Amino acid sequence: MKASTSKSRVINNYKGTELHAKGWIQEAALRMLMNNLDQEVAERPEDLVVYGGIGKAARNWESYDAIVKSLLELENDETLLIQSGKPVAIFKSHKDAPRVLLANSNLVPAWANWEHFHELDKKGLMMYGQMTAGSWIYIGTQGIVQGTYETFAELARQEFSGSLKHTITLTAGLGGMGGAQPLAVTMNDGVCLAIDVDETRIDRRIETAYLDVKTSNLEEAINLAKEAKKAGRPLSIGLIGNAAEILPIMIEKGFNPDVLTDQTSAHDPLNGYVPIGFSLEEAATLRKENPSKYVKLSKQSMAIHVKAMLTMQQKGAITFDYGNNIRQVAKDEGIENAFDFPGFVPAYIRPLFCEGKGPFRWAALSGDPEDIRKIDEVLLREFKDDEHLCKWVRMAQEKISFQGLPARICWLGYGDRARLGKIINDMVASGEVSAPIVIGRDHLDAGSVASPNRETEGMKDGSDAVSDWPILNAMINAVGGASWVSLHHGGGVGMGYSQHSGMVIVADGTKDADIRLQRVLTTDPGMGVVRHADAGYELAIKTAREKGIKMPMLNQ
Ligand code: NAD
8 A cells, every 4th residue: 555645544553572673772762753653643644744834753654664774773782873764774873873863844043944844745855843743752641741841830920820711712723732822721720712713623622631612603712711710610611713804803891811821733835724714624725726825814913913912912802922923923024023922931931941941751662551540659659849840740640631642741851860760661671561761852952952933032242143052962862872853943933933852762661761861861951051051040050050950161
């Protein structure tokens, strides 16, 4: 069967303790690639799309098949090279080297725009890797839910004395990442009104218990939200519609939320954002028949969307950009004050980055939820003094349903990541968990991304656009023996606006893994501390000093 033509192709991931590849690291890469494309995990697996607009796991089905074959045959002293989702070479390396190195969507800076990318994509020469799509460590909406929870928790601390109770958060976009918003808001005891133009996305969030109810009636949505706010009852409401159309109507009706943000796929005006006045089918037709008209209309709609957000901000809504680059598009479209509301990183997340904290996660290759539960229990015991962390793990156990391979997201920082890595490897070695565990993180981490409109917005020393940092991060993680390392461009905010790196490391219970885990789980968050200390953040400088990180010029 020619896989590329098969629309109905369903990937059945390997589970259990039986090895199919020649080592657990290759097996891990294989299972995580398949997991990214699992029906429960990916947004459009039939097109190899995992999340975030057109973020893909492999360039096309031929490439996917060749990657699977390569991983099955890969020796324990070889390294497979992936160029934008296509396997291009296998070289002899050594046992501690990464088994896979991936470079996705990278373009020389002067060519780094969507137009050039689409030309290459059309010719079959490129793929959009987003962040964890092309680097095979996406774990479903759970991967973002703690970051979203931490963002809203910090907002609640700064603005509402610690809780979102009796507040309404208005947002849009219930896709792979944005779908975490309603649960993160209700976990903080608030009410969430979330607009999405695609009813199937809303249904999916209801099925997985990220969202409570849906309606297509604006009046009903507002009333439900107001009632729940008054009663101080957490509730999330999915409203079917186009945000750029609905926000201005809300303003006309005199409705203003307490908190306002947006996670439509605005980073990609062609494949991510739906312009005003178009049904999904009409949008799909125009996208195909007249892409430049589509992009024009899409950008105009984003400008209207941001203008409405600015009006709501002026009327008192705490407003922030949620990492989709919508402010930049609006500014390019003539909304001069588009950057009047801040990005979520400088507003709420940067102090965590200063301690090397970020979206760390692990997944059970066995497919057995019991393995994750056992690690949860050990974590709760070993980190019992960290109240915030323990609260998170208990809440996650209760409220988060697994998608694909069971996994846990946990924002750990410098020191704690290496400590947990050792604990997990020991658990694999002793047979306490039934198969090796994959440990990794999002690219949206402390020291692995340069993205001036998002993770590195408003850096203290003005170094927002310096992308040496993610490159150094990838290199030191590869040297340290990460199992696979990736270097991407354009994730989160789109082509031309970001460069970032990923790392994944497998705890297979061996002594070699012990050494590699200590190295990589130290250098990786260490880069976060160093990047922020170098930029002059006091907390990062303090962390570097306390933890004894060697920075030759820190004292000058
Ligand atoms: P996705 O493509 O899976 O989902 C986007 C959703 O937006 C879809 O459900 C789509 O129907 C909806 N949408 C598009 N246009 C709309 C409109 N005009 N009105 C209402 N709904 C509309 O993307 P995702 O993975 O959820 O990511 C969303 C955005 O957030 C991306 O730009 C992504 O880069 C960014 N992002 C943010 C973070 C973060 O931590 N904040 C992390 C990763 C990604």
